Amino acid sequence: MEKIMVVAGEASGDMHAARVIEELKKLNPELEFIGMGGQRMAEAGVELVYDPTKLSTIGFVEAVKHLRLMYRILDKLEQVMKEEEPAVILLVDYSGFNMKVAKVAQRCGIPAVNYFAPSAWVWGQWRAKKMAKRDVTIASVFPMEEEVYRQAGAEVEFVGHPILDIVNPDLDTxxxxxxxxxxxxxxxxxxxxxxxxxxxxxxxxxxxxxxxxxxxxxxxxxxxxxxxxxxxxxxxxxxxxxxxxxxxxxxxxxxxxxxxxxxxxxxxxxxxxxxxxxxxxxxxxxxxxxxxxxxxxxxxxxxxxxxxxxxxxxxxxxxxxxxxxxxxxxxxxxxxxxxxxxxxxxxxxxxxxxxxxRLGAEGAIKRVANLVLATGGISNGTS
Missing domain, CATH: 3.40.50.2000 (Glycogen Phosphorylase B;)
Incomplete structure (x- = not known):
């Protein structure tokens, strides 16, 4: 039975990750999930190593308060990778931490997909170059993100933004x-x-x-x-x-x-x-x-x-x-x-x-799920 590791940090990442997990389970009901995230991921069937969502912070200075704890969690995730040998790792948002997880995954020989990747179009191309160097496949949600990562040499698929799957503009109020x-x-x-x-x-x-x-x-x-x-x-x-x-x-x-x-x-x-x-x-x-x-x-x-x-x-x-x-x-x-x-x-x-x-078309969540399966060499159980 194939395993997928999913790593998310903040509440929004937990939500986006849970939606992809639900789609993955539809495509292949035999999958098992382990990783780091919050309540929504747990409800979606993930065996959690740690829940960091209550530590959610904004900014450089604020994040330093939890730096030592984050490195302990990173060590724990590496241990789990070696023990459980997941076929693929899905990194969702939480960029500072997940860039480090990507490095660990590469060291362990596990392919990774990054959904809501580090905002290289905001902070500079160096982030895109780092993820490209770590052989991470980027599930791009923004058009400007796709361009920056492709220029940096990363494997990129423009999946579009999941907000188009989530928000119903014709909502009856x-x-x-x-x-x-x-x-x-x-x-x-x-x-x-x-x-x-x-x-x-x-x-x-x-x-x-x-x-x-x-x-x-x-x-x-x-x-x-x-x-x-x-x-x-x-x-x-x-x-x-x-x-x-x-x-x-x-x-x-x-x-x-x-x-x-x-x-x-x-x-x-x-x-x-x-x-x-x-x-x-x-x-x-x-x-x-x-x-x-x-x-x-x-x-x-x-x-x-x-x-x-x-x-x-x-x-x-x-x-x-x-x-x-x-x-x-x-x-x-x-x-x-x-x-x-x-x-x-x-x-x-x-x-x-x-x-x-400019955000693309509906169906982003399913496109991410299919990309995760393809990256991990996992069969689509419904096909």
Whole structure:
């Protein structure tokens, strides 16, 4: 019975990995899975060596806190590779760590596929060259990623972005509107401060300050919805909302429903920006991290934008506010420029539609699963 090792770190990687595992099980029900990940991978049938999802961090300085532990886990994974001899290793996101796993896999003679590979188009081609040197096959989710890795000499297959399999832009929100008493006359603004505790600490307060200013401008005509990620509890949010004297509806999950009904979303930089793009919902992107991390990033980052829609479009089609610009006043100012202009909203929607077209076609998850099987020389049990 063939074994596949899967290595993911953060909650998003855990989710993406679990979806590929489910597809792999459809293609070959006899497969066994071992590796590192979170609850979703465990539920998908992976025998976990370690769950690092609660250690999720953002930035250079923050990651150092767990460096010693990460090396211990890396040693453990190498031991498991030698004992279990998996046919192939699927590396999902978690780039700093998974670049090291790739090196170990090469040393052990095990082929590897990297899904959500290191962002060489952001940090420089050296990352792509390292993965190419380690004989890792890249399952590319972005068009600019495919180009950089191919130039670096890596084996690359453009699979497209799985968000097109996950997000349904034709989502029916009738029941959602009824449940939360959302009328067609209300202007709905979605607040998405992120799924990590660190993001909540950095972004929630200025986001709520912006919401307060918008509320004053619109005199009760706005409705604020905040979908709560499963990694965050309501208590993390309620006290801050109360302090700002705001009427914000906390909604468990259902971020897609919020994006669908919203006229605008204020969101942390990340996957949520692409999800909003799939719904053609105008957005303001905000990003803030520690000062040292930000300064290091400015020295190393090779692209002028942070928000993925802007990166893919290669121009600023939606406003993004970084670091010191992340204030309630500046967020509200950008939000009002969109909310007060129908022509601006339509322009953004058209540009977001073009961004989504560049992400490829549906079926990315199945393409990744087939690539993993082919790389590991494993038969497709359904053929």
């Amino acid at each position: 009738t029941e959602f509107r009824r449940k939360y008493n959302l009328s067609s006359e209300q202007t709905i603004v979605g607040l998405l401060p992120g799924s990590r505790q660190q993001e909540i600490e950095q972004l929630l307060e200025p986001m709520l300050e912006a919401a307060y200013q918008l509320e004053e401008d619109y005199q009760g005509e706005l409705k604020f919805l905040l979908p709560v990620a499963d990694t965050i509890t309501n208590s993390d949010l309620e006290a801050e909302i109360k302090r700002h004297d705001l009427d914000v509806e906390l909604i468990t999950g259902q971020s897609y429903q919020v994006m669908k009904v919203a006229a605008l979303v204020l969101t942390a930089s990340g996957t949520a920006t692409l999800e909003a793009a799939c719904f053609k919902t105008p957005l303001v992107i905000i990003y803030k991290t520690s000062l040292i991390t930000y300064l290091l990033g400015k020295l190393l980052v090779k692209i002028p934008y942070v928000g993925l829609p802007n990166v893919i479009a290669e121009e600023e089609i939606v406003p993004e506010l970084l670091q010191g610009a992340v204030t309630g006043e500046k967020i509200a100012d950008q939000a009002l420029k969109i909310l007060n202009s129908n022509s601006k909203q339509e322009e953004i929607k058209e540009q977001l539609d073009e961004v989504v077209e």
